[in-house]
Amino acid sequence: xxxxxxxxxxxxxxxxxxxxxxxxxxxxxxxxxxxxxxxxxxxxxxxxxxxxxxxxxxxxxxxxxxxxxxxxxxxxxxxxxxxxxxxxxxxxxxxxxxxxxxxxxx
Amino acid sequence: xxxxxxxxxxxxxxxxxxxxxxxxxxxxxxxxxxxxxxxxxxxxxxxxxxxxxxxxxxxxxxxxxxxxxxxxxxxxxxxxxxxxxxxxxxxxxxxxxxxxxxxxxxxxxxxxxxxxxxxxxxxxxxxxxxxxxxxxxxxxxxxxxxxxxxxxxxxxxxxxxxxxxxxxxxxxxxxxxxxxxxxxxxxxxxxxxxxxxxxxxxxxxxxxxxxxxxxxxxxxxxxxxxxxxxxxxxxxxxxxxxxxxxxxxxxxxxxxxxxxxxxxxxxxxxxxxxxxxxxxxxxxxxxxxxxxxxxxxxxxxxxxxxxxxxxxxxxxxxxxxxxxxxxxxxxxxxxxxxxxxx
Numbered sequence: 001x002x003x004x005x006x007x008x009x010x011x012x013x014x015x016x017x018x019x020x021x022x023x024x025x026x027x028x029x030x031x032x033x034x035x036x037x038x039x040x041x042x043x044x045x046x047x048x049x050x051x052x053x054x055x056x057x058x059x060x061x062x063x064x065x066x067x068x069x070x071x072x073x074x075x076x077x078x079x080x081x082x083x084x085x086x087x088x089x090x091x092x093x094x095x096x097x098x099x100x101x102x103x104x105x106x
Numbered sequence: 107x108x109x110x111x112x113x114x115x116x117x118x119x120x121x122x123x124x125x126x127x128x129x130x131x132x133x134x135x136x137x138x139x140x141x142x143x144x145x146x147x148x149x150x151x152x153x154x155x156x157x158x159x160x161x162x163x164x165x166x167x168x169x170x171x172x173x174x175x176x177x178x179x180x181x182x183x184x185x186x187x188x189x190x191x192x193x194x195x196x197x198x199x200x201x202x203x204x205x206x207x208x209x210x211x212x213x214x215x216x217x218x219x220x221x222x223x224x225x226x227x228x229x230x231x232x233x234x235x236x237x238x239x240x241x242x243x244x245x246x247x248x249x250x251x252x253x254x255x256x257x258x259x260x261x262x263x264x265x266x267x268x269x270x271x272x273x274x275x276x277x278x279x280x281x282x283x284x285x286x287x288x289x290x291x292x293x294x295x296x297x298x299x300x301x302x303x304x305x306x307x308x309x310x311x312x313x314x315x316x317x318x319x320x321x322x323x324x325x326x327x328x329x330x331x332x333x334x335x336x337x338x339x340x341x342x343x344x345x346x347x348x349x350x351x352x353x354x355x356x357x358x359x360x361x362x363x364x365x366x367x368x369x370x371x372x373x374x375x376x377x378x379x380x381x382x383x384x385x386x387x388x389x390x391x392x393x394x395x396x397x398x399x400x401x402x403x404x405x406x407x408x409x410x411x412x413x414x415x416x417x418x419x420x421x422x423x424x425x426x427x428x429x430x431x432x433x434x435x436x437x438x439x440x441x442x443x444x445x446x447x448x
Contacts, residue, residue, distance in 0.1 A: 039358065039359070040154055040155075043154050043155045043158055045153075045154040045155060046154075046356075046358070069292070069294070070269075070296045072291070073267065073268050073269070073290070073291050073292075073296070073355075074233060074236075074355045074356045075236065076236030077236070077320070078291055078320065080339075104236070106233065106236050106355070
């Protein structure tokens with residue numbers, strides 16, 4: 001289990017408990033966290049679950065795979081900390097992870 | 107005016123549900139044409155996850171989207187379905203009881219007794235680039251496809267994207283352009299390596315300005331673009347002069363013209379009767395992800411079931427005077443003959 005904090009573009013934070021093995025996107029959708037759409041359902045085939053990983057967590061979370069980078073090309077306001085949340089698997093290591101959602105998805 | 111294509115059933119959408127519906131209809135001697143907006147068969151299986159594993163097709167522990175499409179095509183081969191790709195059904199007009207005249211955006215006209223909407227999440231359409239206010243320029247100076255290259259002659263062209271479409275049009279339109287700028291988020295391109303090389307050669311010869319960054323703002327008035335602001339990855343701001351822009355940000359699914367066919371809609375889905383998968387319009391059916399009913403699950407296997415039940419009711423419309431006797435492919439010699447296995 002890990003606690004994940006989602007900060008929306010207005011600065012409001014929602015915290016949810018996520019079981020290991022789920023993706024950050026799945027956790028967001030199951031808990032109706034706004035700001036994440038996940039149009040393709042987690043196939044890494046769109047860019048509508050785009051999040052920014054908090055600076056303090058970037059190293060632990062790691063960077064996007066080449067395929068994910070390709071999809072990020074379709075994102076809105078993509079930054080060096082951008083990831084697709086469907087590609088971040090939750091582990092104990094990520095307990096306390098902070099991600100923020102962009103002003104809008106692609 | 108092209109000749110009208112007459113068919114028993116027209117299926118809108120060549121995804122897995124549309125394909126399997128061909129099988130179920132074929133067993134009942136019903137001929138089918140299919141229309142799909144994509145340039146390939148398979149729908150989401152082909153466009154979104156051709157290489158992704160699917161684990162929940164009954165009896166098949168693991169298959170990819172591409173593999174499932176191929177297997178379905180093999181299965182429906184005996185029924186010789188006719189595909190019309192790269193076309194979107196635009197208009198549906200009622201001409202019989204039931205009977206429909208269906209026109210595509212390419213001008214193909216069908217007359218069918220039964221229309222089956224198997225359009226999944228709707229039609230795949232170009233994704234609007236994430237730039238504020240782009241809507242105001244669409245169709246006038248922002249284009250998502252090139253219909254006539256000549257229209258771009260002598261223009262200051264801005265192309266955005268890093269895939270094959272962006273690169274292909276960069277290469278094809280470059281000789282016609284007055285000036286050309288290619289903007290991509292990173293200095294790494296998804297397109298074919300050969301195209302990337304050719305693009306880099308254009309940059310080296312001064313015929314193409316390559317900017318790495320994202321478009322943050324558009325300038326212009328009355329739909330006519332005059333410039334764009336590019337924010338570099340180092341946060342530097344630069345300006346591009348352009349009077350035509352071609353953004354290539356992939357495809358997204360939109361309900362599209364289905365909304366205009368007189369069908370009831372609930373949250374952009376088509377409600378159906380679960381005994382027949384018929385919509386509120388007699389003779390128009392909806393199967394797969396696009397329909398809704400109590401308990402609906404958007405699973406491929408559900409779409410297969412829906413297609414089988416749809417075919418039973420469609421038979422009544424196509425052959426009103428024939429009595430339908432339910433048969434199994436395992437034991438029926440007449441079904442086996444249709445499948446070419448007996």
